[in-house]
Amino acid sequence: xxxxxxxxxxxxxxxxxxxxxxxxxxxxxxxxxxxxxxxxxxxxxxxxxxxxxxxxxxxxxxxxxxxxxxxxxxxxxxxxxxxxxxxxxxxxxxxxxxxxxxxxxxxxxxxxxxxxxxxxxxxxxxxxxxxxxxxxxxxxxxxxxxxxxxxxxxxxxxxxxxxxxxxxxxxxxxxxxxxxxxxxxxxxxxxxxxxxxxxxxxxxxxxxxxxxxxxxxxxxxxxxxxxxxxxxxxxxxxxxxxxxxxxxxxxxxxxxxxxxxxxxxxxxxxxxxxxxxxxxxxxxxxxxxxxxxxxxxxxxxxxxxxxxxxxxxxxxxxxxxxxxxxxxxxxxxxxxxxxxxxxxxxxxxxxxxxxxxxxxxxxxxxxxxx
Amino acid sequence: xxxxxxxxxxxxxxxxxxxxxxxxxxxxxxxxxxxxxxxxxxxxxxxxxxxxxxxxxxxxxxxxxxxxxxxxxxxxxxxxxxxxxxxxxxxxxxxxxxxxxxxxxxxxxxxxxxxxxxxxxxxxxxxxxxxxxxxxxxxxxxxxxxxxxxxxxxxxxxxxxxxxxxxxxxxxxxxxxxxxxxxxxxxxxxxxxxxxxxxxxxxxxxxxxxxxxxxxxxxxxxxxxxxxxxxxxxxxxxxxxxxxxxxxxxxxxxxxxxxxxxxxxxxxxxxxxxxxxxxxxxxxxxxxxxxxxxxxxxxxxxxxxxxxxxxxxxxxxxxxxxxxxxxxxx
Ligand SMILES: Cc1cc2nc3c(=O)[nH]c(=O)nc-3n(C[C@H](O)[C@H](O)[C@H](O)COP(=O)(O)OP(=O)(O)OC[C@H]3O[C@@H](n4cnc5c(N)ncnc54)[C@H](O)[C@@H]3O)c2cc1C
Numbered sequence: 001x002x003x004x005x006x007x008x009x010x011x012x013x014x015x016x017x018x019x020x021x022x023x024x025x026x027x028x029x030x031x032x033x034x035x036x037x038x039x040x041x042x043x044x045x046x047x048x049x050x051x052x053x054x055x056x057x058x059x060x061x062x063x064x065x066x067x068x069x070x071x072x073x074x075x076x077x078x079x080x081x082x083x084x085x086x087x088x089x090x091x092x093x094x095x096x097x098x099x100x101x102x103x104x105x106x107x108x109x110x111x112x113x114x115x116x117x118x119x120x121x122x123x124x125x126x127x128x129x130x131x132x133x134x135x136x137x138x139x140x141x142x143x144x145x146x147x148x149x150x151x152x153x154x155x156x157x158x159x160x161x162x163x164x165x166x167x168x169x170x171x172x173x174x175x176x177x178x179x180x181x182x183x184x185x186x187x188x189x190x191x192x193x194x195x196x197x198x199x200x201x202x203x204x205x206x207x208x209x210x211x212x213x214x215x216x217x218x219x220x221x222x223x224x225x226x227x228x229x230x231x232x233x234x235x236x237x238x239x240x241x242x243x244x245x246x247x248x249x250x251x252x253x254x255x256x257x258x259x260x261x262x263x264x265x266x267x268x269x270x271x272x273x274x275x276x277x278x279x280x281x282x283x284x285x286x287x288x289x290x291x292x293x294x295x296x297x298x299x300x301x302x303x304x305x306x307x308x309x310x311x312x313x314x315x316x317x318x319x320x321x322x323x324x325x326x327x328x329x330x331x332x333x334x335x336x337x338x339x340x341x342x343x344x345x346x347x348x349x350x351x352x353x354x355x356x357x358x359x360x361x362x363x364x365x366x367x368x369x370x
Numbered sequence: 371x372x373x374x375x376x377x378x379x380x381x382x383x384x385x386x387x388x389x390x391x392x393x394x395x396x397x398x399x400x401x402x403x404x405x406x407x408x409x410x411x412x413x414x415x416x417x418x419x420x421x422x423x424x425x426x427x428x429x430x431x432x433x434x435x436x437x438x439x440x441x442x443x444x445x446x447x448x449x450x451x452x453x454x455x456x457x458x459x460x461x462x463x464x465x466x467x468x469x470x471x472x473x474x475x476x477x478x479x480x481x482x483x484x485x486x487x488x489x490x491x492x493x494x495x496x497x498x499x500x501x502x503x504x505x506x507x508x509x510x511x512x513x514x515x516x517x518x519x520x521x522x523x524x525x526x527x528x529x530x531x532x533x534x535x536x537x538x539x540x541x542x543x544x545x546x547x548x549x550x551x552x553x554x555x556x557x558x559x560x561x562x563x564x565x566x567x568x569x570x571x572x573x574x575x576x577x578x579x580x581x582x583x584x585x586x587x588x589x590x591x592x593x594x595x596x597x598x599x600x601x602x603x604x605x606x607x608x609x610x611x612x613x614x615x616x617x618x619x620x621x622x623x624x625x626x627x628x629x630x631x632x633x634x635x636x637x638x639x640x641x642x643x644x645x646x647x648x649x650x651x652x653x654x655x656x657x658x659x660x661x662x663x664x665x666x667x668x669x670x671x672x673x674x675x676x677x678x679x680x681x682x683x684x685x686x687x688x689x690x691x692x693x694x695x696x697x698x699x700x
Contacts, residue, residue, distance in 0.1 A: 001379065001437050003627045004371050069371055261699055278692035281699065282621065282640045289620030292373040307616050310609075361612055362605030366585050369600045 003292065005073070011066070012073045018050055019081035028084045030339060032206035037163040040087035044118025054092050054116045061108060062116030068295040075251030076288075082255070090159060091115045091122035093246045095168050098185070102226035102234045111187070123161035123190065125169030125212055126235065128154055133356050135170070136179040136232070140214060142171035142186055149173070149224070151188060151217040157350075161210035162199035164190055170231045177229075185231035187223040194218070204342045239352065244305040245295075247351060248312045250288040256319055256340070257284035260326075263337075267326050276322045283315045303364035306357040313347030313354060320344045373620070373627075375441065383441045386418055390449035396670040402452035403535035407508045409487070412453060415446075416484020420455070424462035424564065429478035433462070436564075436629040440571040440622055447575025450677050452536035454489040454505045456572060456685070460565030461488035461513055467557025468520060468549045477511065486510045491523070491542060492565055492685050493558035502530070506540035514542055515558040520549040534680035536673070562685075563638045567629075569685040570622050570638070570645040576678045577615050577649030580656040583671045584608060588659055598659070607655045614648035621645065636698035639691035646682045653678035 005012075028043065029036035047053040048062060056071045057063025066074065086092065092115065099108055114120040131138040140153025155169055166189050174182030190197060194217040199207035226234040257280050264270070264277045290308070294301060320341035324331035331338070348354040362368045375383070393411050401408060415421070423439040425431025433439070439459065446455055462481055465474045480486035489503040490513035506512045506525035514523040525540035532539060585608055588599035598604050621644045625637040653675045657664045664672060682688065 001373060001375055001623065001627060002371060003373055003624065007371070261696075265700070274696055275689065275692045278643070278695050281695070282644055283617065285624070285637075285640055286617040286621050286644060289373065289624040290617055292371060293620050293623075296372050296374040304616075307613050310613050311617055355606070358606045358609035359602070361609040362599075366581075366605075366608055366612060368585065368588060368605050368608065369597055 003289075005069075008067075008070050008073045011070050012077055015052065015074050015077045016081070018052065019077060019083055022046060022050070023081050023083045027082070027336070030206060031085050031087050032160075032202065032208040034163060037087060037160070040084055041118055041121060043084045044086075044088045044121075048117040051116075053088060053118060054096065057096065057112065057116065061112035069292075072245075072250065072291050072295065075249035076254060077251070079249075079251045079255035080258075087160065088115065088118060088121055089247075090124045090164075091120070094124055095122050095187075097246070098168075098225060098234055098237055101237045102185075106222065107225065120166055121160065121164045123158045123164040123167045123210075125155040125158045125161070125167045127157045129156055133353055135235075138170060138172060138183070140169075140171050141175065142173040142184050142219070144173070145218070148218060148220040149184075149186065151186070151194075151214040151219060153214050155212040155214075157200070157209050158212055159209045159350075161190060161197055161212060162207045166190055167212065168225070170235050173228055173231075180232040182229050183231035183235075184228050185225040185234045186219055187225065188217060188219045192217050192219075202342070203345065204339075244301070244308055245291050247309075248316070248347075250284070250291040253284040253312060253315055253319065254288055256316075257281045260319055260323055263323055264326050270326070273322065273326055276318075276325070280315065280319045280322055283311070283318070287312060287315065303360050306352070306360040306365070309351055310354050310357050310361075313344075316344035316347050373623070375437070379438060379441055382419075382438060383445050386415075386420070386442055386445040387448065389414060389418060390445060390451065393449075395449040395451060396673060399450055399452050399536045399673050407453075407505075409484075411451065412487060413484045415451070415455070416482070420446075421458060421462070421484060422482040424459040424466075425478045425482040426466060429474055429482065431462070431478065431482040434466075434629065436567065436626040437623065439564075439568060440626040443568045443571035444575040444578070444622075447572035447577075447677075447681075448579040450536070450576060450579070450674050454487060454503075454509060456565050456568040457489045457492075457504055457509075458487060459568050460492070460561040461490050461511070463564040464490070464493070464513060464515070464520070464557050464561035467560045468553055469557075470549050473548060488513065490514065490561075493562045494686055494690070495559065495562070496686070496690055501541060502539040503542045505538055506542055507538070512542055513548075514544055515554060516544070518550050518552060518554050519547060520554045520557075522546050522548055532680050534673075534676045535667075536677070537680050559635070563635050564629075566642050566685045566691075567622070567625055567638045569681060570625070570642040573642075573645040573649040573678065573681045574615065574618055574622050576674050576681065577611070577618070577645070577652040580649070580652045580671065580674050580678065581608065581611050581615060583674070584611075584652075584656040584659050587671075591661075604659055607659060611648075611652040611655045614644075614651050618644040618648040633698075636695055639686075639695040639698070642686060642691045643688045643695070646688060649678040650682045
């Protein structure tokens, strides 16, 4: 057992150096706004040109074939440098792993390079008005035609769909099917004929997600991921990634915890808040070490990944609540900490609510009866 | 980078688990609490190599091996082993740090072999820490540090009883000087860090055992015609306990890995806060999920519940360690 990171120090230095020269001096506008979205897309292009937008992918698709450890180190440097939020995240972290597991070589070659280059930004379309935690209750349909599929129905809460280019989601392709059977995983353009995107303001009013209405939207057969009718299986492999480390890497919280310690000090190091700041720092370190443990394991972590999702989402809320309390009367005012706070509040809800994750841990990890 | 135990380290933990399961620790704990201080288990632990982990090879030990030491203490916590184990390990670090070869040669080989039970007053740098040593009446030697002085000490009067019936805490007073000088101060700090790490690992083991015991109980206890483990409120309690313990573990092992580095004290404090909090939360959940039976003295799991409470504040309260951490960060 060791924590010897010397093998990745050269990579770390390269990333740090590039970021020091390239991270915008003034923060970009919020990525949940039209202007901010465009600025963040531009940033993705720069990252892509330096082959830093998806370091763990194979080189053939625009990555660097980075090891899991290199990826963790990249993330540490990325957030320590105060680099912009990742507008490409749904594609890079959710769709791409699904394609690696279930996509065809043609799909990989067609979809991944423009994703890495920041040219195509993706939105995830799973949830529906009647299918939230109970995703298998979804009703949007895909109907087979001669050369592809026609999509109908409604999706909702699709992050960044207001400004994104393409979407991926689950549709019921067998009308006689129920629950998780008869679903197909499809990709579709958000500007296709028949797609209506209605942005939804999140808690602070920014159009961070959107409702999608499908009215006979044509999708070519090549855009089915995995087997027709086997979409649930493919979707669950993406869900596993979301719950594991990739969606919110440890580096993000390490950097935020350091900023919290600095904020606490700048505001007079109030002893009444000291223990809370300490706990946040401790938890950020715990998540970092848990990440090292996870990538060191040779077995599949399976349902245990649920524990990561609970931990980082609660840590994020705790971290930002503490920041707002340090800020006192300033806490309610618009600014980076408030933006982070609003963002953090959704963490326990998306990517499988924390109640659902607790069910998973209790039943599949601890073996309690259903 | 490989941040998991290797096969040999895992085997060491499994061997101790087996040894302790066969020893039937609940009985041992109850005898210890009743004042019968049989050393059979202590000797067995020494033979398994536990105390040698903090003793250098030149004094018949195998140490320092902080990772194996943590592995061992997790198992000892899992079985709620009584006695001044943490104190004896910390004493080894204290002797080693003081560097008085005569003193080391007198005590360390005996300590490694399990022939010397040593207790001490945790040498915390806090202001006016309580001057109490665990199981001082059982120990062959009791140590006390004051500034640059190392003393042997003797217990005074009757012990204070802890919520953990196996923990009896004695007020001690200095008896004879053993060593003095700046090395003592440094050695005391090193011993405190090692003892705190051992205590954190012990807490982690206590918490892990409580989770296992409680999951098993939730699967068998029936109310309203079904097992209580089917109720979501119970499930979520247990999932929370699991989450806390899962994230305390890497902090405890991470601190062991940083032994010898300038970050050791900081990392030990982080580990102690997380492990003792996780064990404490698990103890509260264990109590709640067991219902009234968990609140009884005679039911064995309550031995673990009470140990989790005691260890929460032993070797520095969480507040102390948070303060120390924040100081280290500045
Ligand atoms: C900011 C944000 C971004 C999102 N982005 C996307 C996206 O890009 N794509 C997408 O498809 N979706 C997205 N979602 C939707 C998200 O996946 C759902 O909100 C989530 O699955 C929960 O569904 P729901 O909101 O319908 O809540 P519900 O399922 O109605 O749950 C309401 C409450 O009931 C609890 N509950 C439900 N079932 C159980 C149960 N079995 N046991 C215990 N408690 C239960 C839940 O935990 C929750 O507290 C996003 C949501 C947010 C907030």
